[in-house]
Amino acid sequence: MPRPFPAMSERDARDLLEGYLGEIVRLLAWADRRSIADVVDELRDGLIEATDVETSRGAPPDAAAQEAIRRFGSPQLVADTYSSELAIRYSRRNARAVLGCFLLGCLLWFLGYELALGVPHAAIPPPSWTRDLFLSATTAIQYLPPLGAVGAIVHLIASKRLDPGDRISGGVSRAGARLSVTALLAQLIVMAAILTTGGPALWTPGRTAITVLLVIAQTCALAMSIKVATHLRLATHRISCAYEAGSDVTR
Amino acid sequence: MRAEALKGHLDGLLLAALEGQPRHGYAVIQELHARSSGAVELPTGTVYPALHRLERAGLLGSDWTRSGGRRRRVYFLTSAGRRALGTERDRWAEFVNVLGGVLNAPTLPGHVGA
The missing domain is CATH 1.20.120.230 (Alpha-catenin/vinculin-like)
Known part of the structure; x- marks a missing residue:
């Protein structure tokens, strides 16, 4: 049976990752811009790597992005552990x-x-x-x-x-x-x-x-x-x- | 293996993953995964702050590079980090020896229920 909507594109998968990063940025809003930029750049690099690994195993882009996000942990958990380190x-x-x-x-x-x-x-x-x-x-x-x-x-x-x-x-x-x-x-x-x-x-x-x-x-x-x-x-x-x-x- | 089981050992694991060559954060996680045959499973996003903590302690250094148009932070072991890894290995060997001696010792006849 044909799918009523087209499958999520790589761009949509990228939007998922950016949405996840955006939530972390929101939770780290108390930190300075440079620190947040470094955190986001590092996490983005890791998320894209993780997504690529899943894609190379045959997962569609949206599932790969969702799996990468699942492995990274909830935005709250990631932001809390980063916050602790940044505060020190x-x-x-x-x-x-x-x-x-x-x-x-x-x-x-x-x-x-x-x-x-x-x-x-x-x-x-x-x-x-x-x-x-x-x-x-x-x-x-x-x-x-x-x-x-x-x-x-x-x-x-x-x-x-x-x-x-x-x-x-x-x-x-x-x-x-x-x-x-x-x-x-x-x-x-x-x-x-x-x-x-x-x-x-x-x-x-x-x-x-x-x-x-x-x-x-x-x-x-x-x-x-x-x-x-x-x-x-x-x-x-x-x-x-x-x-x-x-x-x-x-x- | 759940994250809770690794408490207290994460530093040693991260240092060991960086012993061979400098790696970026996700490569460190992949290295842990590969060395443990997939048994070590950590919430990936929390490993990065742990790497930052080790850097603050002077056990790791890091450089920003570019890869595929993205900024990438690459971590490497410092000399203090190598010494700390050696210490972690010594402690682990002692821990395994002590617990192995207790857990693997055969139960002697006459001691059961004594």
Whole structure:
């Protein structure tokens, strides 16, 4: 009996594959464009290879494409496992940027503020609580950047071979990220304390420029640190989704 | 063989599949399939992130090439990956020895129900 409609063409099979990839792209919409493009290009290459294998065994194009898609797994499962890996990569990239901001902050403070311009302790009128706070804050700001940098380094080391299902390395990694966030928040508060208690003595053009740069660097570092922590949480969540799907084969 | 049975061994399998020559993701899956006579069956789409994880760990490297007008990512073993594969093989041999000693040992008369 003749078929009422023509068999699916290779183009239709290709549309099936593109529809599958489109669903994965939709689920990975949170990631950056370049990462998504790499994911899609890699998956497309594999899907076409798999379809060609099925076609060479005599399967019609539509059945071959459907079998290739079945073998790759549901878009949700594929997107979840990719999301987990992408989130860890982003967290590592941001942690490196945080480390760079910390180093920049240290250079600005120690070389620019303390050595080149000098902290005007003498200009703060004694005795007063503002002077005490100013002196405490200038002491604290020396220790906070190294502390935050240690957090970023701990995260980078722990996450190098991080498997999102590994609770120990995941816990160490998250602890490092939280340490960075805490140190950065504290650093911004301490900087605010220095600026408000230092008074007019601090507001020379050189100090103002360095202060602005410091605030920008540390605010960027804080934003990236928060992203590091968010991505780590996302990585753990996505792998949990894969576990729930009962198909976690990423380890 | 279901994916659940391979948990904990996937890294070693992927490294072994890349030992002979660099391969793209689907070729790695085909190599696993061929070496296991079709017994190893994994949701293909989840193998790619596993390859990325091994790359992050420094055990694999990858290059983008072009094939048939498509972009193709080809993976290769790094020296750290070769060492890790050797370690995986040693662990597996020890595992097989230990379990084989227990599972294949004949039951001695007089020990049953003792």
